[in-house]
Amino acid sequence: MKEKTSNQYSSEIRERAIRMVREHQSEYPSEWAAIQSISAKFGCTSETLRRWLRHTQNTHDAQSEAASSDSERIKALEREVRELRQANEILRKASAYFCSGGARPPVQTMNAFIDDHRKAYGVEPICKVLPIVPPTYYLHVARTAPDLRSTRAKQDEALSQEIRRVWEESFQNYGARKVWLQLKREGLTVARCTVERLMKNRGLKGVRRGKTIKTTISDANAECPLDRVNRQFSAERPNALWVADFSTVKTWQGFVYVAFVIDVFARYIVGWKVSSSAQTDFVLDALEQALHDRQPLRDGGLIHHSDRGVQYVSIRYTERLSDAGVEASVGSVGDSYDNALAETINGLYKAELIHKQSWKNREAVELATLTWVDWFNHRRLLGPIGHIPPAEAEAMYYQQLSESAKAA
Numbered sequence: 001m002k003e004k005t006s007n008q009y010s011s012e013i014r015e016r017a018i019r020m021v022r023e024h025q026s027e028y029p030s031e032w033a034a035i036q037s038i039s040a041k042f043g044c045t046s047e048t049l050r051r052w053l054r055h056t057q058n059t060h061d062a063q064s065e066a067a068s069s070d071s072e073r074i075k076a077l078e079r080e081v082r083e084l085r086q087a088n089e090i091l092r093k094a095s096a097y098f099c100s101g102g103a104r105p106p107v108q109t110m111n112a113f114i115d116d117h118r119k120a121y122g123v124e125p126i127c128k129v130l131p132i133v134p135p136t137y138y139l140h141v142a143r144t145a146p147d148l149r150s151t152r153a154k155q156d157e158a159l160s161q162e163i164r165r166v167w168e169e170s171f172q173n174y175g176a177r178k179v180w181l182q183l184k185r186e187g188l189t190v191a192r193c194t195v196e197r198l199m200k201n202r203g204l205k206g207v208r209r210g211k212t213i214k215t216t217i218s219d220a221n222a223e224c225p226l227d228r229v230n231r232q233f234s235a236e237r238p239n240a241l242w243v244a245d246f247s248t249v250k251t252w253q254g255f256v257y258v259a260f261v262i263d264v265f266a267r268y269i270v271g272w273k274v275s276s277s278a279q280t281d282f283v284l285d286a287l288e289q290a291l292h293d294r295q296p297l298r299d300g301g302l303i304h305h306s307d308r309g310v311q312y313v314s315i316r317y318t319e320r321l322s323d324a325g326v327e328a329s330v331g332s333v334g335d336s337y338d339n340a341l342a343e344t345i346n347g348l349y350k351a352e353l354i355h356k357q358s359w360k361n362r363e364a365v366e367l368a369t370l371t372w373v374d375w376f377n378h379r380r381l382l383g384p385i386g387h388i389p390p391a392e393a394e395a396m397y398y399q400q401l402s403e404s405a406k407a408a
Contacts, residue, residue: 009044014052017042021053083125090121090129104131111140159190160198167204171375173352175199175206181387207351228329229305233341235265238394239296242270242326244306245342246283247350249274251359258369259286261304262345263294266385266393269345269373270294274366283311284320291324298325305329307339348376 021034028034032046039049094105094113110132114123127134142153166182167174174182176196183190199205235241246259257278261271271290275282287304296302304326306312313330321328331338353372359365378391385393 009042013042017044017049018053018056021049086121086125087129090117090126093117094130107132107136107140111137156198159188159194160202162188163195163198164202164204167199170380171352171372172204172356173207173380178206178381181381185381185388207356209347209351228303228327229331231338231340233264235263238263238265238268238397239294239300239302240265242290242302242304243339243342244283244286244304244312245339245346246278246286246309246311247346248278249354249359249365251361251365253361256359256362256365257282258349258365259283260342260345260349261286261290262342263390263394264341265397266390267341267345267382268377268390268394272369272373274362274369276362278311280311280314280316284317287317287320291326296324296326300325301327303327303329305331305339306342307331 017038020038021031024038025031025034028037032050035049035053036046039046042049110130113130114126114132114137117126123134123137127137138150138153162183163179166179170178170182176192176199179199180190180192180195183195229241229243233241233243241264242261243264244259244261246257249256249258254276257275259271259273259275259282260269262268263270270293271286271288273282273286273289275285302325304321306329308330311317318328349369349372353368354365359368377389379389381387382390382393388396
């Protein structure tokens, strides 16, 4: 008997064979086993039934893809229709606000309309219809309704208050880096770039060092101690090396003079004096304060370094150092680095305090200097000692010394 070809089978037979393969495939070890068994019963070859099955699957996949594409296109059209209807509804409601606004309604009127309808439509959809951009509205919100501001705006406002507080407490001296470091010390985690951005937006700036004024008047004929520092302005402990210098301040009543004695270990100002005269007495008073407050051990290895100013190489000054068991050291002539650390402190003093205003008299300078020295010693962050105040650096040193003694 001659075997039937594919064209000799009706569409109903083909559909029935395909359906039975799909329905009973789970009863056979594999799809091919199901095709072999069922094709034999219908009188066709296994390959013929396999082709029928694959052709049906391809046709079904194509139809599914077409149906899916049509469904997505319908959804997009429906979404576009909803947006158009919403836009028309917004325009209809806005006409009551903008009837007297001309071609472009006033910004205040558009902001009022968004305030009334933002809950129903949202800010972005309304801004798409009206001639206003979202940032303009959000700026209006930030100014008039703090409770509606964004989370970032609220965080910036709270952080700005902390930044201004630190900046004010530094006598408006700190820049972004020092403000950032102080906030970290207080446990407030914030990026440095954020501090820079907020300080710039609010016009907060740190002070900058200006030009220095020459105050050293040396006596070429005077005998001077040797330079025992040689520009090495560092110390391993407090009361190992002091540096001294003075500077001038212009007031309404003339010049006044400010002398400092600084402990090099932590840059702690151990003595200072404001005077209307640049005689030896006023620098000697600053030294006396330092000796009284620090009580250095006699012949304890303390070196006092200064420039070759006539006040510091005078007989009275050098004798007082000798009486206290302090070894004198004087920098070289014409050397801009002979007393660099003391000049640095003088520069900070001028930039952070003196140059910010004009001064009436010596008394005003003296009171301001007292406040600045207290802040400098106990609260100002200094980079060379690890961005901590001088008093804290010395306290840490003595604490470590005490712990080492207990351990021994």
